Amino acid sequence: MTLNRQWLLKARPHGMIGPDNFEYTETPIPQIGDGEVLVKNQYLSFDPTQRNWMVDRPGYLPPVGIGEVMRAGSVAEVVESKHPDFKPGEQVQTTGCWQDFAVVAPGQGPMGVNKLPPGVSPEMMLSILGITGMTAYFGLLDHGQPEDGETVLVSGAAGATGSVVGQIAKLKGCRTIGIAGGEKKCAWLTDVAKFDGAIDYKSEDVSERIGALCPNKWDIFFDNVAGPILEAALNHLNLYSRVVMCGGIANYNNIEPVPGPNNLMNIVTNRGRMQGFIILDYLPRAMEAIEALVGWVSAGDIVYEVDIQEGFDNIPSTLQRLYTGENFGKQLLRI
Amino acid sequence: MTLNRQWLLKARPHGMIGPDNFEYTETPIPQIGDGEVLVKNQYLSFDPTQRNWMVDRPGYLPPVGIGEVMRAGSVAEVVESKHPDFKPGEQVQTTGCWQDFAVVAPGQGPMGVNKLPPGVSPEMMLSILGITGMTAYFGLLDHGQPEDGETVLVSGAAGATGSVVGQIAKLKGCRTIGIAGGEKKCAWLTDVAKFDGAIDYKSEDVSERIGALCPNKWDIFFDNVAGPILEAALNHLNLYSRVVMCGGIANYNNIEPVPGPNNLMNIVTNRGRMQGFIILDYLPRAMEAIEALVGWVSAGDIVYEVDIQEGFDNIPSTLQRLYTGENFGKQLLRI
Structure with missing residues (x-):
């Protein structure tokens, strides 16, 4: 049996x-x-x-x-x-x-x-058509609200959600910078997923590199990571910028709660917004995302x-x- | 001369x-x-x-x-x-x-x-008609978006902005809880400004008291303070709640940057929003606030x-x- x-x-x-x-x-x-x-x-x-x-x-x-x-x-x-x-x-x-x-x-x-x-x-x-792809789609479009010419910064950028975020942002006319761990992932971001720039958090000073790669600061930060990378990002936010708070994988395995970013006041002075969301709320709209994503994948616009x-x-x-x-x-x- | x-x-x-x-x-x-x-x-x-x-x-x-x-x-x-x-x-x-x-x-x-x-x-x-009153008016109404029956938590509640926030929230049908320092300010909040509850951060466990005074959690937190009080507040946010980030007086005089709240992930799981704003952006709409505030003060609805x-x-x-x-x-x- x-x-x-x-x-x-x-x-x-x-x-x-x-x-x-x-x-x-x-x-x-x-x-x-x-x-x-x-x-x-x-x-x-x-x-x-x-x-x-x-x-x-x-x-x-x-x-x-x-x-x-x-x-x-x-x-x-x-x-x-x-x-x-x-x-x-x-x-x-x-x-x-x-x-x-x-x-x-x-x-x-x-x-x-x-x-x-x-x-x-x-x-x-x-x-791409599952939770991670839909998270990218609804998080970026509903909460990030990208506009042509804006700069979009993504953490966990080589991940299943982050990589799709950057590619949708690119399709919306944005400059896209991804943060990922290691040379291989960073090379994939720029060579395959066509991000405009990549930052290796394992070997680079993330805040300094964000400053260098985002000369006009960022308008949207899609954050899968939280922790020190969020703090680094908040040094470089533009006026009226949006943080799409998707996850905090950097902290999930910590035993004690870890302090948050020490520069949240930058959100105030720059009139920023931090928005949390949970993809389950969007399942009734799943077909909207799936149709768009299938179209982009079929056209070769998203890998x-x-x-x-x-x-x-x-x-x-x-x-x-x-x-x-x-x-x-x-x-x-x-x- | x-x-x-x-x-x-x-x-x-x-x-x-x-x-x-x-x-x-x-x-x-x-x-x-x-x-x-x-x-x-x-x-x-x-x-x-x-x-x-x-x-x-x-x-x-x-x-x-x-x-x-x-x-x-x-x-x-x-x-x-x-x-x-x-x-x-x-x-x-x-x-x-x-x-x-x-x-x-x-x-x-x-x-x-x-x-x-x-x-x-x-x-x-x-x-009341100056920067602090207008900050209360536009911050609460534009960003907090209070609805009848919601709970509004205010830090720096006995201050020039916080006290007006709570009173406008009350006029909008909300339950209002204020956090302030010392018995005198707390007594003023409940006795004179008609808050539904007050928490003395100098003598009480703020997180515990928020839990006790907000049995349905809070829907809006109007934060003038940041620091540990923000962290305490984020333990008790409701689904789809809004943090109106007005200021961070707790940190203004610190020499070194102070870590932020260790529980920002609660914003994600509760689909919350944190919104920063600067009142100078609202000066073109000043007359809207002044007319409303003059009306409320004249009617004795706001002290x-x-x-x-x-x-x-x-x-x-x-x-x-x-x-x-x-x-x-x-x-x-x-x-």
Whole structure:
């Protein structure tokens, strides 16, 4: 009899997450009820915010409980269906979590369950058309509100969200500067993703380089990182500039809360705005983003990278790659 | 022959400002040219932002130069006029600076020069109808966007801006909680200015008290203070809340930059917004605020306090009162 392999949350993280936070188990394949669908995960999505779901504090989603299957987005194949809209063999995108088999249903869970549009691969669905691509699209356009000729600075710029932010900004007529870790990522930003400039935070003085690469300062800072890079950025904001606060991966694995930027007053004197947002609020508008992104990708105007790891056993260690910066492009795992 | 007494900026501040930052001098009364007006200052306005003008770094106004007369708003009497709109004996509001006599002209300087409306006293012009009252009006209404039933938290709540913020918020149907220093100010907030609650940051745990007094969290935080009070506030923000970033008096006299709040990520998870603004941008809309504020004051819906010091010699020490919190209400000085 086939069992359902699962990775459960075993212990809440204290500092950098690691394999000890998770526990492997095997359970019977679940039964479905009316209106439900049994799916078998094929690809898992890895997202920095998963670290936040592991912590027992109020967030935009309830924390994963100790002993519960770790939450994750996935692309899966329908195995059995008691819902009229789904048939075995169809590929869907859902919150399948770290397990082989999941019971899902439309309207349930943070993402519900949605069929992959024709011609869309799992890799595409979980990256450029998934949460990270939509985060870039809505964060930049709704909150950054780029105007032709403005300068857009992006942290985590080689990541799945940041790289798309910069490329959309470029399409909107902006000058784009990306901050990333390491020569390889920086070279990719300027050579492949066509950013106007790249800053390697591992080897360069970020504030000084922002000053050099943004002679007119920046109008939009799309921040995936927070921490010292946010502080460096706030030395160079233009009048009426916007900080799109997307995430703070620099701090997610800290044990103690880390002080914020010491120059927030620059926001006041420059009449700036810092706007936080959560992509789940935008899911009702998902088709708007998907249509635009498919168009840009088809036209060759936006490129994206996926970093695909393999194997059920490697799920916990793959999550860790996000926080060490080992991943190059959207982190996925093929089960 | 009468001379023009002046207080010049002698040394840029390092830590808490004090009398040593200024130097007394006497100079000839200046001559006016065509289109100019000679005025004699009667009342000086003291504002926390003056500390920022003394520092040589980019700001929303050029810094006061060493050896220049210290910049300040004032109400003054026209002594001589070569401008058709002004006659000797008229009272005007302008940027008269720390001196007896100033040469001013319409459209010149950060505030230009404007006659006092009929029936408006100098005290009223420099407080509720001046920069501090307008800051409250536009900051709260344009950026806070209060809705009936929301909770509005105000820091520096007994100050000239904060006290007006809370009272306008109340008129808009909000629950209002003020943070101030000391029993006297807190009692004034609830007894006189009719705040729904007050927190004494000198004797109470601010975060805990915000939690207790804002059972539904806060929707708007009008922040005049920054520093640890901002951090405490960010523990209790509601979904889609707004921080109106007005000032950071807690930090103005620090020698080294002070770390910011360690919980900015709460802005992200709660889809919050932090908005900086500078009141000078709103001067073209001044009449809108003045008409509304005059109406509310006349109806007894808004009360305000002024703290009037006396004498030219006491000008530097009066500025210091703002940062020690000694002032009670809008700080003015009658020359």
